[in-house]
Amino acid sequence: MTSEITLFVNPTAGRGRGAHAAQPAASALRAAGFSVRTVLGENAGDALTRARAAVADGTGALIAVGGDGMAHLALQAVAGTRTPLGLVAVGTGNDFARALGLPVRDPAAAGRRIADALKGGELHDVDLGQVGDRWFGTVLASGFDSRVNDRGNRMRWPTGRFRYDLAMIAELAAFRPFPYRIRLDDGEVQEIEATLVAVGNGSSYGGGMRICPGADLTDGLFDITVVGDCGRATLLRVFPSVYRGTHVDHPKVTVHRAAKVEISAAGITGYADGEPLGPLPLTARCVPGAVRVAGL
Numbered sequence: 001m002t003s004e005i006t007l008f009v010n011p012t013a014g015r016g017r018g019a020h021a022a023q024p025a026a027s028a029l030r031a032a033g034f035s036v037r038t039v040l041g042e043n044a045g046d047a048l049t050r051a052r053a054a055v056a057d058g059t060g061a062l063i064a065v066g067g068d069g070m071a072h073l074a075l076q077a078v079a080g081t082r083t084p085l086g087l088v089a090v091g092t093g094n095d096f097a098r099a100l101g102l103p104v105r106d107p108a109a110a111g112r113r114i115a116d117a118l119k120g121g122e123l124h125d126v127d128l129g130q131v132g133d134r135w136f137g138t139v140l141a142s143g144f145d146s147r148v149n150d151r152g153n154r155m156r157w158p159t160g161r162f163r164y165d166l167a168m169i170a171e172l173a174a175f176r177p178f179p180y181r182i183r184l185d186d187g188e189v190q191e192i193e194a195t196l197v198a199v200g201n202g203s204s205y206g207g208g209m210r211i212c213p214g215a216d217l218t219d220g221l222f223d224i225t226v227v228g229d230c231g232r233a234t235l236l237r238v239f240p241s242v243y244r245g246t247h248v249d250h251p252k253v254t255v256h257r258a259a260k261v262e263i264s265a266a267g268i269t270g271y272a273d274g275e276p277l278g279p280l281p282l283t284a285r286c287v288p289g290a291v292r293v294a295g296l
Contacts, residue, residue: 010066021107028111067091072273086114099202125289136272143196193229213245
């Protein structure tokens with residue numbers, strides 16, 4: 001493996017933590033003997049073009065510095081290649097790094113872990129989800145949670161996570177279950193009323209909400225969590241248990257496992273790794289060993 005590696009940096013991640021995190025991560029990598037170059041980009045599209053060029057030119061690894069959004073962007077450059085992906089997780093959510101057992105908000109420790117993994121050959125192939133030509137590492141969200149995302153993204157004030165707390169309150173006021181059509185693998189189409197359907201390659205989203213607690217990045221299958229047609233009061237009771245993953249024990253929650261899932265519901269946007277994919281219907285496939293990661 002070449003000793004030249006690429007830092008793929010989001011300077012705005014975590015309210016500026018991305019820019020500050022690049023230096024200690026780069027220092028740790030250089031101390032281990034690597035030559036480090038940095039890719040920023042003028043915007044997401046430009047950054048991805050530059051990251052793909054680095055991969056095509058044979059960089060030894062692509063190291064994403066930022067949050068889940070930056071990890072998601074990096075996946076579009078390395079998925080399906082043998083170029084290792086490293087994560088220096090300094091964003092708001094950092095769920096993909098958590099799923100991989102990597103340091104969170106400690107860029108120097110993350111840099112050291114990545115360096116040790118690259119030098120020691122501790123590289124592991126993990127699964128990814130794919131929707132069309134888009135790859136994702138954690139969870140494809142649809143339903144109440146994605147409606148909260150929609151509303152939060154439209155809001156100009158306040159900033160940060162409090163915006164999504166307010167968006168959740170607003171969505172609860174207008175809450176109702178949604179009619180879904182779901183097909184798992186090549187089975188029959190199921191028509192159900194559901195609050196949300198979450199397709200988990202990883203176990204969590206939203207900064208540690210373990211919506212698919214049993215998801216395994218190496219089993220070639222999604223965990224699909226369906227929260228049924230519960231009312232507002234039930235949703236409020238069940239919601240806090242998502243952080244522990246115990247919501248799956250509630251009678252209104254069912255979990256399925258499948259390598260492919262088709263989901264359809266009117267007026268619902270799908271989000272993967274917190275990034276919008278587009279309106280349903282969407283078909284997601286679990287692709288075994290689609291990305292090589294450093295430091296699992």
